Amino acid sequence: MEIEEIREQLLELKKKKDVEGIKSLFEVTPSIDIAEAIEELESVRDTLYFFRIGDVEYRAEVFAELSVDKQQELIKSFTDKEILSILEESYADDIVDSLDEYPANMVARILNIAPKDLRKDINTLLNYKENTAGSVMTTEYVSINSDLTTKQAIELIRAKGKSAETIYTIFVRDNKRNMVGTLNLDDLIFAKDDEPIIEIMNKDFVFCHVDDDQEEVANDFKRYDLNAMAVFSKDEKLVGVITIDDIVDVIVNEANEDIANLNKVSNIETPYLETPIRKLLLKCVPWIIVLMILQVFSTLILSTFQNAIAQLAILSVFTPLIMDAGGNSGGQTTTIIVRSLALEEFDQKDVGKVVWKEFRVAACIGGIVAAFSFCWLMFEMAVGIVNVSDTAISTWGDKALISLLVASTLFVTMIMSRLIGCLLPFLAKALKKDPAVMCGPITTTLVDIISLLTYFLLWTYVFCPMLGL
Amino acid sequence: MEIEEIREQLLELKKKKDVEGIKSLFEVTPSIDIAEAIEELESVRDTLYFFRIGDVEYRAEVFAELSVDKQQELIKSFTDKEILSILEESYADDIVDSLDEYPANMVARILNIAPKDLRKDINTLLNYKENTAGSVMTTEYVSINSDLTTKQAIELIRAKGKSAETIYTIFVRDNKRNMVGTLNLDDLIFAKDDEPIIEIMNKDFVFCHVDDDQEEVANDFKRYDLNAMAVFSKDEKLVGVITIDDIVDVIVNEANEDIANLNKVSNIETPYLETPIRKLLLKCVPWIIVLMILQVFSTLILSTFQNAIAQLAILSVFTPLIMDAGGNSGGQTTTIIVRSLALEEFDQKDVGKVVWKEFRVAACIGGIVAAFSFCWLMFEMAVGIVNVSDTAISTWGDKALISLLVASTLFVTMIMSRLIGCLLPFLAKALKKDPAVMCGPITTTLVDIISLLTYFLLWTYVFCPMLGL
Numbered sequence: 027m028e029i030e031e032i033r034e035q036l037l038e039l040k041k042k043k044d045v046e047g048i049k050s051l052f053e054v055t056p057s058i059d060i061a062e063a064i065e066e067l068e069s070v071r072d073t074l075y076f077f078r079i080g081d082v083e084y085r086a087e088v089f090a091e092l093s094v095d096k097q098q099e100l101i102k103s104f105t106d107k108e109i110l111s112i113l114e115e116s117y118a119d120d121i122v123d124s125l126d127e128y129p130a131n132m133v134a135r136i137l138n139i140a141p142k143d144l145r146k147d148i149n150t151l152l153n154y155k156e157n158t159a160g161s162v163m164t165t166e167y168v169s170i171n172s173d174l175t176t177k178q179a180i181e182l183i184r185a186k187g188k189s190a191e192t193i194y195t196i197f198v199r200d201n202k203r204n205m206v207g208t209l210n211l212d213d214l215i216f217a218k219d220d221e222p223i224i225e226i227m228n229k230d231f232v233f234c235h236v237d238d239d240q241e242e243v244a245n246d247f248k249r250y251d252l253n254a255m256a257v258f259s260k261d262e263k264l265v266g267v268i269t270i271d272d273i274v275d276v277i278v279n280e281a282n283e284d285i286a287n288l289n290k291v292s293n294i295e296t297p298y299l300e301t302p303i304r305k306l307l308l309k310c311v312p313w314i315i316v317l318m319i320l321q322v323f324s325t326l327i328l329s330t331f332q333n334a335i336a337q338l339a340i341l342s343v344f345t346p347l348i349m350d351a352g353g354n355s356g357g358q359t360t361t362i363i364v365r366s367l368a369l370e371e372f373d374q375k376d377v378g379k380v381v382w383k384e385f386r387v388a389a390c391i392g393g394i395v396a397a398f399s400f401c402w403l404m405f406e407m408a409v410g411i412v413n414v415s416d417t418a419i420s421t422w423g424d425k426a427l428i429s430l431l432v433a434s435t436l437f438v439t440m441i442m443s444r445l446i447g448c449l450l451p452f453l454a455k456a457l458k459k460d461p462a463v464m465c466g467p468i469t470t471t472l473v474d475i476i477s478l479l480t481y482f483l484l485w486t487y488v489f490c491p492m493l494g495l
Numbered sequence: 496m497e498i499e500e501i502r503e504q505l506l507e508l509k510k511k512k513d514v515e516g517i518k519s520l521f522e523v524t525p526s527i528d529i530a531e532a533i534e535e536l537e538s539v540r541d542t543l544y545f546f547r548i549g550d551v552e553y554r555a556e557v558f559a560e561l562s563v564d565k566q567q568e569l570i571k572s573f574t575d576k577e578i579l580s581i582l583e584e585s586y587a588d589d590i591v592d593s594l595d596e597y598p599a600n601m602v603a604r605i606l607n608i609a610p611k612d613l614r615k616d617i618n619t620l621l622n623y624k625e626n627t628a629g630s631v632m633t634t635e636y637v638s639i640n641s642d643l644t645t646k647q648a649i650e651l652i653r654a655k656g657k658s659a660e661t662i663y664t665i666f667v668r669d670n671k672r673n674m675v676g677t678l679n680l681d682d683l684i685f686a687k688d689d690e691p692i693i694e695i696m697n698k699d700f701v702f703c704h705v706d707d708d709q710e711e712v713a714n715d716f717k718r719y720d721l722n723a724m725a726v727f728s729k730d731e732k733l734v735g736v737i738t739i740d741d742i743v744d745v746i747v748n749e750a751n752e753d754i755a756n757l758n759k760v761s762n763i764e765t766p767y768l769e770t771p772i773r774k775l776l777l778k779c780v781p782w783i784i785v786l787m788i789l790q791v792f793s794t795l796i797l798s799t800f801q802n803a804i805a806q807l808a809i810l811s812v813f814t815p816l817i818m819d820a821g822g823n824s825g826g827q828t829t830t831i832i833v834r835s836l837a838l839e840e841f842d843q844k845d846v847g848k849v850v851w852k853e854f855r856v857a858a859c860i861g862g863i864v865a866a867f868s869f870c871w872l873m874f875e876m877a878v879g880i881v882n883v884s885d886t887a888i889s890t891w892g893d894k895a896l897i898s899l900l901v902a903s904t905l906f907v908t909m910i911m912s913r914l915i916g917c918l919l920p921f922l923a924k925a926l927k928k929d930p931a932v933m934c935g936p937i938t939t940t941l942v943d944i945i946s947l948l949t950y951f952l953l954w955t956y957v958f959c960p961m962l963g964l
Binding site: 298 | 662746794832838
């Protein structure tokens with residue numbers, strides 16, 4: 027059902043005062059759809075009306091899906107008791123995600139209302155740096171002792187697991203409280219009642235540390251097909267758990283960031299239609315201006331050689347072709363290398379292997395592109411797309427020389443652009459910068475410089491004398 | 496532990512003939528790590544040796560993680576009984592993924608060995624088109640009747656669930672075999688023994704159809720935080736289930752595809768270092784050549800106006816600046832819109848809203864960039880980065896006019912590039928083409944044409960007369 031249909035149906039039911047009808051609609055509709063339907067209602071009163079009809083668990087679910095702005099509006103109308111009930115039904119990591127965006131006085135009010143244990147958890151989570159494992163983990167997990175039997179374990183999970191974010195993965199500790207394994211709920215279901223946990227748990231579990239980069243954690247989830255992963259403190263104690271639903275968001279966000287940066291725009295985290303124009307300008311304009319400033323080098327080179335251009339204007343016809351081909355080729359390599367690094371297909375120690383492979387690829391591409399461009403330019407001059415009739419280029423020999431100038435420049439450009447495009451991401455990584463942000467502009471700038479210099483120097487010192495100009 | 500360490504340790508244990516030692520190493524090491532360690536062993540014999548030490552379940556896990564080439568090598572050495580045992584322990588969707596890459600005679604052998612039921616499942620799955628829900632689903636799920644109690648349900652799951660890919664989500668059907676809900680295993684664990692399933696199941700479940708695009712399915716997993724989703728046939732019967740681990744792969748692949756295409760290279764599905772050079776060339780070279788051919792329009796325009804350039808070479812100094820700024824700005828918009836469409840932040844009926852928003856953003860960017868470029872060019876001429884001393888441009892008034900020419904061109908270019916960059920993805924989507932593939936090259940080409948024409952027409956009919964040239 028479309029969100030708008032749900033909204034209309036809700037309003038109609040409200041008009042009829044059919045509370046039971048609203049409840050049954052809630053029952054068959056996912057909470058995020060209800061949240062979106064009541065988010066856009068004109069009066070907060072209406073939103074509150076529908077919000078309060080759901081049971082307490084449903085309310086917490088709907089609340090988590092509302093926009094931060096709407097959440098704040100609602101909180102202002104909430105009693106302390108209502109806030110408490112939502113806090114109790116919510117996962118600590120979701121609460122922290124919201125609190126990060128609230129004004130300080132609202133955060134203070136909520137922390138005051140929260141029970142002591144939860145307050146402690148929230149405060150811990152609030153302290154982890156963005157994009158670390160700590161910032162996506164939750165403290166609500168189930169851990170059991172390794173000397174239990176399956177029957178005892180199930181009883182313990184039934185008693186303690188309700189508030190956990192997942193019980194599909196249970197963490198097993200020894201008597202010294204060190205983690206020794208993970209237990210999948212399905213293995214527990216299939217096991218006999220009196221089987222010792224230690225027999226059915228996985229000893230080959232994967233874990234991470236609170237300070238680990240969330241992208242690395244996501245790669246491990248993907249590699250090992252995990253549902254949940256243990257998070258350890260620096261002193262190797264279990265302090266939290268990351269679940270797959272949060273990792274899906276991490277994967278999408280990290281990909282979006284790479285996509286944006288590789289295409290010379292900053293990542294917009296909010297949906298496009300909800301993003302204010304001012305924010306869109308901030309994400310786009312700085313890149314355009316910086317790239318324009320970085321073009322100072324090509325401008326300088328072109329300006330220096332303007333006499334050559336004045337002598338033979340046809341030279342300037344081919345500069346965009348050369349610069350674009352170099353930019354495209356460098357961009358291809360950067361894209362491939364940045365993504366491979368992000369997905370941990372190789373790491374920094376493989377730089378030698380990668381450069382050697384790129385060199386061979388680049389040499390082939392250089393050869394192919396040079397050969398193609400030579401033929402293509404001869405064709406363009408033959409059919410008159412490039413008009414050389416008014417210039418000093420008259421014979422077919424002259425035309426071949428000009429095509430050869432462009433082809434040789436492209437050969438050098440292809441090789442250099444790919445080498446630069448593959449080395450820069452490694453350099454960025456070594457400097458602990460985001461490769462996707464740095465490499466695009468710097469590759470383009472360097473490739474422009476190299477290709478223009480090659481072009482005009484080859485012209486001045488090789489081809490111009492050969493043409494007798 | 497690093498893969499190389501694992502490999503060395505395995506070989507050492509083999510030398511000592513310490514089979515128990517190998518078994519304990521298997522126990523604490525994830526199967527994908529073991530697979531990678533034995534993948535690269537020099538002799539297939541060694542690989543087989545280690546492979547046969549694991550129990551039958553572990554073998555199937557390791558086998559699934561090996562490269563398709565290595566799988567084929569092993570199959571050649573396998574007895575029919577060994578193949579059968581791996582088939583029995585594997586999920587149908589994993590088997591199909593591998594079979595897709597095997598030669599026909601090997602597929603025939605495997606289908607012959609497979610038990611009848613499995614053969615039927617495999618044949619069904621092999622028939623779904625790539626990138627549809629059917630191609631990522633598995634037929635191994637648990638479904639139960641809605642009139643059971645929780646205790647009966649758990650018994651049924653224990654009896655039947657072992658071969659299912661997931662038991663965390665169980666599908667509930669009524670007596671007419673229509674699906675009426677989903678049941679989370681955790682709700683089952685927390686429920687009382689005699690509670691009717693119908694009371695604790697989710698009636699607000701989300702499903703898809705076999706022909707749905709996998710990207711849309713992935714968006715629903717993300718939106719609704721699902722672990723598993725029911726797949727329906729065209730006549731609305733439950734035929735399979737998609738699990739979150741397969742969706743994580745879909746999300747990464749779809750993002751990689753967008754990243755590659757937006758950056759004018761085809762997506763390389765294998766890890767970079769394993770991809771043969773020939774394949775890398777095929778992914779890169781066609782784009783460069785096509786883009787070079789598409790530049791025929793700008794070449795034509797530049798060639799047509801070469802007299803203007805011959806008259807005032809300084810004009811050609813600014814063409815790359817204008818073309819790049821237009822390309823960057825169009826690329827920004829395309830990137831934003833392509834991703835928003837992929838993540839279903841809006842759909843085709845929102846085209847009006849998007850264009851209107853983009854128009855306002857574009858007008859602002861045009862204004863800012865024009866103003867900045869005017870000042871920047873004046874600065875470049877003032878400090879001599881652009882050398883105008885040998886040209887007809889002598890007074891500050893002349894310099895201002897040239898800067899104004901570039902600034903006005905940029906104003907038009909910014910607006911047009913963003914409008915083109917946002918309209919094309921919608922057009923591509925309407926034509927059922929991948930927006931990321933089509934839009935990059937076409938945007939660049941159109942923007943180049945518009946910006947160069949604007950530049951030279953403004954020069955010829957407005958600024959040239961004003962300068963008295």
